[in-house]
Amino acid sequence: MLSLRHLAKSYVPGKPVLNDINLDIAARGITAIIGPSGTGKSTLIRCINRLVEPSAGEIEFEGENLVGLSRRALRRVRRRIGMVFQEYNLVERLSVMENVLSGRLGYVSPWRAWRRKFPPEDIARAFELLGVVGLAGFAGSRADSLSGGQRQRVGIARAVMQQPAVLLADEPTSSLDPKTSVEIMQLLADIARDRDIPVVINMHDVELAKRFADRIIGMSAGSVVFDGPPGNLSDATLKTIYGGEDWLQ
C-alpha cells in the first residue's frame, strides 16, 4: 500500500542523507525504523508525506506517486496520512479539543474551521478518541497545561482523527520517560490493531522496537542495512547499524 522506490534526499548537493531507499510497507502491522541519530530516519519518514521534498525516487501510496503531486493534490493525500511527532507539535495555546479537531482541517472549509463549526459527527468522534487515548475530561484544557505523555496522547488522537490509511510516527517516545514511552507504544499498537492501519515508527530504542514491532528496518548512514522480523535482529546486525559494541553489553 506504501512503496518507496529509489528514494534519495540530499539537503546539500553531493552529501546524500538518504541513498536509494526501497521499501514496501504492508497494509497492516507495526514497522519500526531504527538507527543512530543523524542517519536519515526522520528525513525518510518526512519524505513520505513530503514535509521534506525528496531529491529523487518515487513514493507510491494508494496507487498514486506522491512525488510531483500539485500542492492541492498533496493536501488531499496528506489527509490520509496521520503523523505523530517527537515533540508532539501541538498548538500550545489551543485547547485539547481544538488540537484533536485540527486533524479534520483537511475536510472542513477554512471558513467553518475559523468559526469552530465542525460537523457534529467529528466532534462526537473527537470525544470518543479522547476516551480511547485516556484523556476523557481534558477536552477544554489548554495543550500547554498537559504533561509530555498527555500531549503525545493528544498528538496521537489528532493523527487518528484524520482517519488515516497509514500512521507515521517520528520518534514518538524520544522525549518521554521509559514508563510513559511503553504506554505510548502500547497505545500506538492498540490503535494499529483496532483500526487495522499500518504504523511506521522511527525510534532509536532497540528494546522498545523489538517489543512492539512486527518488522524492523535498520538504517545506517542513509541506507537500509537490515530488514526483517525482530527475531532476526542479532548483535552482529546491531553492530552494523549502530557501530561499536560496548553498548551491547
Add this chain to the structure above:
Amino acid sequence: MTPAATALPFRSRTWARVGWLALAAYVVYACAQLDVSAERIASGLSNAAHFFGRMFPPNFARWDLLVKGLKESLEIALLASALGIAISLPIGFVAARNLMPAWVSWPARLVIVAARSFHPVIVAILFVKAVGFGALAGILALTVASIGFIGKLFAEAIEEISLKQVEAVRATGAPFMSVIGFGVLPQVFARFIGFCTYQLDSNLRNSTMVGIVGAGGIGGTLFAAFQRFDYDYVCAILISIIALIMAGEVLAMGVRGIFIDGLSLADLFRGRVGRLAAQGERHLEDD
C-alpha cells in the same frame, strides 16, 4: 608558560571600550554646547514658579469647549486604532518572512518602514495639507502611525512562532487559511491584543497632540490656551487629558482581560481587572 596562562578567558573587548570612551567624550562636548549657566537656571526656576502660580486653580469655566475637544480626540484615537489595526493585520501577515516568499514580504515591509519613518505630527501636517483642518487629518495620521507600529511588531511576532506547530497542522492536509487559523494565529493572538491595546493607549496620547498642527482634537484648544496665556485653562485641559489617558488604560485592561484571560464583562465589573491584568502581562512575556 602553560596554555592556561596565555589563553584569554573572555573575548577581547577593545572596540567596545573605544566605543564607550567616544560616547562619553561626545556627551561632555554636547553639554558644553548647551550654554548652561547659573543665571539661566535661576531665571528658569522663577519663570516656572510664575507659570505654575498662574495655573492654579484650574479653570473649568469653558468646559463645553473642553468636552468638545476631548470627544474629538477620543474619536480620532478610536477610529485611527480600529482602522490601523484592520489594515496592519493583513500587512503584518504578508510581511512575515517565515510564511511568505521574499517577493511578497519585501513590499509589505517597505510599506511598514514608510509608515514608521515620520513622527505622527509630521504625517499630520501632510494630511492637514491634503484633506484640510479637522479630525479627518488626525485620524489618517494616526492610522499611518498604527500601521507602522502594529504591522512591524505583528510581523516580528509571527516570525518568532514555533514552526513545528505549523508543520503539524500542515501535515493534516489543511488548506493554507486553516493553517493560519489553527497553526499561526493562536500562537500570536495574545501578543497581537497586547500590541493593539498599547497602540490604542499611544493613539489616545497622540490624539491630544495632533491638534497643535490643526488636525483636530483637544490639542488645538490646548495650543490656543497656551498662546493666550490662559494658564488656568491650560491646567484644566491637562487634568482632563490625564483623566482621558487613565480611562484609556482601564479600557485597555478590560480588552486584555476579555481576550487574553477569557473574562466576562461581569468579572471585569467585579474589580478583578487589576489582579488578572498582571497575569495577562505575564502571558505576554512568556509567549
